[in-house]
Amino acid sequence: MGENHFxxxxxxxxxxxxxxxxxxxxxxxxxxxSRVLSDPxxxxxxxxxxxxxxxxxxxxPRLSRIEREIExxxxxxxxxxxxxxSIPPGLEGGTLTVQMRATSYDELKRLVGDIEQTLAGxxxxxxxxxxxxxxxxxxx
Amino acid sequence: xREFEIDELIVEVGSEKSPIFANLSxxxxxxxxxxxxxxxxxxxxxxxxxxxxxxxxxxLHLLRHRGDFLKKCPGxxxxxxxxxxxxxxxxxxxxxxxxxxLQEYLAHNPALKVFSNVDxxxxxxxxxxxxxRKFFFRIGTGEITDSLALDPHIGFSNQVIPFFAEQPNVLLxxxxxxxxxxxxxxxxxxxxxxVSWSMNxxxxxDRDEHMTASxxxxxxxxxxxxxxxxxxxxxxxxxxxxxxWEADYRDMVERIFATVDQRRVAWLSMGVLRNTPGxxxxxxxxxxxxxxxxxxxxxxxxxxxxxxxxxxxxxxRKMLRWIRAASPTVFVYLCMESKEVxxxxxxxxxxxxxxxxxxxTQTADERPRTGDR
Numbered sequence: 001m002g003e004n005h006f007x008x009x010x011x012x013x014x015x016x017x018x019x020x021x022x023x024x025x026x027x028x029x030x031x032x033x034s035r036v037l038s039d040p041x042x043x044x045x046x047x048x049x050x051x052x053x054x055x056x057x058x059x060x061p062r063l064s065r066i067e068r069e070i071e072x073x074x075x076x077x078x079x080x081x082x083x084x085x086s087i088p089p090g091l092e093g094g095t096l097t098v099q100m101r102a103t104s105y106d107e108l109k110r111l112v113g114d115i116e117q118t119l120a121g122x123x124x125x126x127x128x129x130x131x132x133x134x135x136x137x138x139x140x
Numbered sequence: 141x142r143e144f145e146i147d148e149l150i151v152e153v154g155s156e157k158s159p160i161f162a163n164l165s166x167x168x169x170x171x172x173x174x175x176x177x178x179x180x181x182x183x184x185x186x187x188x189x190x191x192x193x194x195x196x197x198x199x200l201h202l203l204r205h206r207g208d209f210l211k212k213c214p215g216x217x218x219x220x221x222x223x224x225x226x227x228x229x230x231x232x233x234x235x236x237x238x239x240x241x242l243q244e245y246l247a248h249n250p251a252l253k254v255f256s257n258v259d260x261x262x263x264x265x266x267x268x269x270x271x272x273r274k275f276f277f278r279i280g281t282g283e284i285t286d287s288l289a290l291d292p293h294i295g296f297s298n299q300v301i302p303f304f305a306e307q308p309n310v311l312l313x314x315x316x317x318x319x320x321x322x323x324x325x326x327x328x329x330x331x332x333x334x335v336s337w338s339m340n341x342x343x344x345x346d347r348d349e350h351m352t353a354s355x356x357x358x359x360x361x362x363x364x365x366x367x368x369x370x371x372x373x374x375x376x377x378x379x380x381x382x383x384x385w386e387a388d389y390r391d392m393v394e395r396i397f398a399t400v401d402q403r404r405v406a407w408l409s410m411g412v413l414r415n416t417p418g419x420x421x422x423x424x425x426x427x428x429x430x431x432x433x434x435x436x437x438x439x440x441x442x443x444x445x446x447x448x449x450x451x452x453x454x455x456x457r458k459m460l461r462w463i464r465a466a467s468p469t470v471f472v473y474l475c476m477e478s479k480e481v482x483x484x485x486x487x488x489x490x491x492x493x494x495x496x497x498x499x500x501t502q503t504a505d506e507r508p509r510t511g512d513r
Contacts, residue, residue, distance in 0.1 A: 014424075019434035060436045063448045090438030091449050094480050132484050133453030 336373025
């Protein structure tokens, strides 16, 4: 694990411990984390990656929940592979980025039509609602 | 409010002729005074101390300031700014707020300093204000110190308020977490001075604003200043999220507007807790049990960490609702926030710093106007 990742992990474990009145070693023994650590299917770098993701979820529970909700809504849109939607790290800026890849004018026109159809539903509005801190969604 | 402990006075030769030295001698009669040619110790002489930043607060240096007193507030990259100017009449602060950015900003220059050459400060201000009479300035004195914490000892307000009171194109803001307003009550600000308080619920003050005035003390001081003719300002900064924060902050807002006349409130700002990764490390070292570092903060494009955007937008909206319920017309603005957050909270963002600066000066000079639409 790189030094920055390691520092993040340690910081987060300490901060979770302070917040919850626990200790880093007790946190690492939690089921979700010990399952990752003991999973034989995961190689070392995957294990580190999964561990960091799980610790991040514990450290930033509301942020992670909103990110997961948005990612699920994006998956539910069932966009073509040529269309990608993404959100910024930490949701900062509140932007939804839409990228389209087309190799011809006609293909681009079709993709734009697909986006228009997607916008006709409510899911994209809901995504912006989550990004903009609509009442109650940030769990405050 | 507890008295600050000044253990030593270190005076640059020449500064003993200043009014500030006379005031200090009267206010701190038992404190040993050392006269020096080179007034400030380098960081290396403090480096062998366990906590150089904290230890520095007990030794007050009085010296001449070399360089400009007056500068534009640096603001923050890419954030909406308010065209503020700052006068640095002192450096560092005798209080100990765990989140204070001075812990990082002054880490290599932590000496508690007061500058003796106030005449130079006033000459510089006079030159700027006279040269630009068509421009209305807002100037604050609390960027790298507390504007009033040491005022009973140094009497700085006695020298500057009479000057600024006579200027037609300026509002002087004295921002503080103290209740040290005794000198102000004897002076006539003539509508040119705003005394403002950084405010937090008592629970936050107890945990993280050490050596500052209590909420009651700040409110009492605000009322006295209002009665003496001063305009008031309140800065809800930093707003801190914790279990029960809503009840505490709502109660604080209600208490403020139950105490002061809202028509005398020039402005009110909001800003959530901000720190840099470097400041976080210092906070962790100096205040290991502070819970401020357990919030869901993310790194923003300007290099500062803040609660993630949907969370802080929700916090601002709630604060604004409580403020509006208590005072429909007080001018409210955000400090160091992005255009996007402004738009989410208020429905608009100022087009540039001059626009926000103009709105702020207009509200303080005439009947208060709203910052939100």
